[in-house]
Amino acid sequence: YEGVNFVDRVSVKEIVRYNEGAGRKVVLVDCGVKANIIRELIQRGVEVVRVPWNYDYTDMEFDGLFLANGPGDPDMCSEAVEIIRKQMSRSRKPICGICMGNQLLSKAAGATIYKLKYGHRGHNQPVRMVGTEKCFICLLYTSVDARTLDKDWEELFVNMNDASNEGIRHKENPWFSSQFHPEACSGPVDTEFMFDKFVETLKQS
Numbered sequence: 001y002e003g004v005n006f007v008d009r010v011s012v013k014e015i016v017r018y019n020e021g022a023g024r025k026v027v028l029v030d031c032g033v034k035a036n037i038i039r040e041l042i043q044r045g046v047e048v049v050r051v052p053w054n055y056d057y058t059d060m061e062f063d064g065l066f067l068a069n070g071p072g073d074p075d076m077c078s079e080a081v082e083i084i085r086k087q088m089s090r091s092r093k094p095i096c097g098i099c100m101g102n103q104l105l106s107k108a109a110g111a112t113i114y115k116l117k118y119g120h121r122g123h124n125q126p127v128r129m130v131g132t133e134k135c136f137i138c139l140l141y142t143s144v145d146a147r148t149l150d151k152d153w154e155e156l157f158v159n160m161n162d163a164s165n166e167g168i169r170h171k172e173n174p175w176f177s178s179q180f181h182p183e184a185c186s187g188p189v190d191t192e193f194m195f196d197k198f199v200e201t202l203k204q205s
Contacts, residue, residue, distance in 0.1 A: 006072030031070025054079040067101025074103040094201035097177030110150035138180035
């Protein structure tokens with residue numbers, strides 16, 4: 001598993017478009033995206049432009065950026081991280097990340113990624129939204145060292161069992177992510193609001 005870029009193996013090689021002309025346009029960076037992420041976005045009335053994991057989309061016309069899930073080691077995806085940084089330096093357009101997308105956004109925000117000693121397996125992990133008393137039951141595996149985030153970023157979700165980070169957000173710009181899967185068909189669906197929040201920020205941008 002170590003030393004192999006599995007994201008490159010599972011990502012599309014050419015641009016794929018869904019729901020063309022539907023409304024706001026979202027570039028989806030395919031790191032091994034689950035089909036239900038695409039369905040969740042389409043159900044919310046947006047056009048989805050699925051691009052390879054290392055595709056430079058920064059000169060494309062779009063309303064928001066979605067960083068998808070995928071397998072493997074985020075440290076193998078330095079090209080994707082540099083493109084995210086390039087996009088953030090150019091624009092305040094909304095960004096949302098899930099799983100691998102959360103890790104890539106976190107790396108672009110200066111953070112270090114580490115593998116949990118005891119992985120959060122199953123669908124029964126309690127995660128609290130920082131600054132609230134809201135707690136959700138989620139599915140997740142890896143974590144971000146929130147102490148290494150740049151000063152403009154903060155934690156969005158924290159695991160209640162071991163206090164590991166499970167999501168980040170920018171303090172000013174509409175950029176946020178989660179380590180858990182809000183689209184998980186086989187697990188809890190009470191975090192689907194992540195998609196709603198992302199689409200709402202598209203309309204505001």
